[in-house]
Amino acid sequence: MTKEKILVIGASGQIGVELTQALRKMYGNANVVASDLREENELLKGTGPYVSLDVMNKEMLHVQVIRQNITQIYLLAAILSATGEKNPGLAWHLNMQGLLNVLDIAREEKLQKVYWPSSIAVFGPTSPKQNCPQQTIIEPITVYGISKYAGEFWCNYFNRRFGVDVRSLRYPGLISYKSAPGGGTTDYAIEIFHEALENKKYKCFLKEDTYLPMMYMPDAIRATIELMEAPANKISIRTSYNISAISFSPNEIATEIKKHIPGFKISYSPDYRQAIADSWPQSIDDSTASADWGWKPEYDLQKTTKDMLLNLKNAG
Ligand code: NAD
Ligand code: SER
Numbered sequence: 001m002t003k004e005k006i007l008v009i010g011a012s013g014q015i016g017v018e019l020t021q022a023l024r025k026m027y028g029n030a031n032v033v034a035s036d037l038r039e040e041n042e043l044l045k046g047t048g049p050y051v052s053l054d055v056m057n058k059e060m061l062h063v064q065v066i067r068q069n070i071t072q073i074y075l076l077a078a079i080l081s082a083t084g085e086k087n088p089g090l091a092w093h094l095n096m097q098g099l100l101n102v103l104d105i106a107r108e109e110k111l112q113k114v115y116w117p118s119s120i121a122v123f124g125p126t127s128p129k130q131n132c133p134q135q136t137i138i139e140p141i142t143v144y145g146i147s148k149y150a151g152e153f154w155c156n157y158f159n160r161r162f163g164v165d166v167r168s169l170r171y172p173g174l175i176s177y178k179s180a181p182g183g184g185t186t187d188y189a190i191e192i193f194h195e196a197l198e199n200k201k202y203k204c205f206l207k208e209d210t211y212l213p214m215m216y217m218p219d220a221i222r223a224t225i226e227l228m229e230a231p232a233n234k235i236s237i238r239t240s241y242n243i244s245a246i247s248f249s250p251n252e253i254a255t256e257i258k259k260h261i262p263g264f265k266i267s268y269s270p271d272y273r274q275a276i277a278d279s280w281p282q283s284i285d286d287s288t289a290s291a292d293w294g295w296k297p298e299y300d301l302q303k304t305t306k307d308m309l310l311n312l313k314n315a316g
Contacts, residue, residue: 004112005031005069009055009102010076012036015117015171015220017043017179019074022221024048033068037077041179055098062105072228074115075102081121082273083183084144095147096154103158103166114166115228118152118240120213121145121185122170125279132281134242134288141279152239159238167227168240172213172284174220175304177311185276189214189253192266193308196257197316201265205273208251208266211282215245216299216307223295230293237288244284245297246304256305 004027011020011034021043023032029048034040040050051064055077064070077098084091099116106114123132124139140146148170158164173186181187188204189212195202215223223243227235248256254266289295299307 003031004071005033006072006074007033007035007065007068007070008074008076009035009053009098010078011044011050012038012041012179013076014174014176014179014181015217016076017041018176018217018221019076019224020044021047022225023074026225033064033070035064043178055101056094058101058105061101062108065105065109065111070109071112072114073102073106073111075099076117078147079144080182080184081119081142081144081276082185082187084147085142085272085276088143091143092147095144096150099151099154103154103164106164106166107158107162112165113228114164115224116151116155116166116168117224118148118168118170119144120170120172120280120284121276122149122152122240123279123281127281129282131283131285132242133285134237142276148240155240156238165232166238167235169223169227169243169289170240170284171220172215172244174215174217175308176217177308177315178217185273185280186212186214188250192250192253192257193312196261196264197309197312200261200263201267202254203267203269204250205269205271206250206277207270207274208268209249210274210277211247211249212277212280213244213247213282213284215243215297216304219245219297219299222298223289226293226295227289234293236292241289241292241295242284242286243289243295244286245299246301247283248301253301253305256301257309260305260309
């Protein structure tokens with residue numbers, strides 16, 4: 001069996017930090033190389049190799065893959081939905097070219113596997129709002145969603161045409177406490193915990209009844225690893241899998257937080273992110289992921305809220 005050596009690109013980000021930690025536990029610290037454009041995250045310092053890397057520089061990326069004997073790449077570098085609307089050209093360029101650079105190198109170097117996340121942002125106003133299926137009408141309205149949908153088809157193409165074993169999940173909004181979120185529409189569901197603990201109040205940029213699909217980070221990390229560990233013959237979807245855990249509104253998460261912080265108050269001041277949220281489904285049907293490789297979430301809203309508050313209190 002080939003000894004795996006993994007490169008995580010975008011390792012200092014919200015998902016990258018926790019995914020790198022989980023992969024290092026599984027494969028050994030020395031076998032997981034963290035990389036990012038920005039500096040190494042404090043939580044990763046001293047736990048394994050780190051290289052400064054721009055995914056847009058294909059030559060340097062290729063050199064690192066060869067020099068480090070990389071067998072798998074997890075590509076997490078991207079510009080998310082809200083930040084993407086401020087600079088659509090840059091979001092398209094990074095999200096597309098970064099992926100194409102990785103897929104090309106994976107093909108040339110015959111890498112074992114590639115992981116690249118898509119998002120619920122591929123769906124648009126014409127997709128079903130409830131239990132949005134794996135295969136449905138997909139007409140995204142954000143540049144981020146367009147880039148994710150195009151990226152899904154590049155993954156599918158590289159798999160079918162060149163045999164690259166690239167796998168993908170359409171993550172919902174991810175809630176976590178270790179590393180700050182990078183500019184998504186679902187970031188309110190993280191900010192609310194910090195503000196509740198620090199100031200006992202939060203001004204939400206989405207309306208109180210805006211339901212969105214969400215997931216706690218431990219579930220997202222486990223889903224990623226379960227997908228990547230599954231035998232190739234179990235992977236029927238080579239674009240990207242729907243996965244789901246929770247669906248709630250700002251009003252519902254605020255009510256849950258109030259059970260722990262009775263004086264907590266939420267107010268609402270919707271901005272440009274409301275239109276993005278309104279274009280996405282409220283809940284997702286993940287039955288294909290369950291049937292193919294056994295996906296099942298563990299964290300509901302109650303468990304997520306309790307764990308977030310506990311960990312943020314301990315950290316503060
Ligand atoms: P993030 O913004 O927190 O992290 C991205 C990281 O990529 C950052 O550390 C950034 O410095 C790095 N990066 C940016 N440009 C780079 C470049 N040119 N070269 C190398 N690194 C670069 O994002 P995240 O939330 O961790 O998201 C990771 C992936 O998961 C993205 O593809 C995102 O679209 C996807 N995703 C995230 C969520 C979520 O809720 N966080 C939901 C759905 C999908
Ligand atoms: N959480 C992400 C965002 O809001 C969804 O991809 O952009």
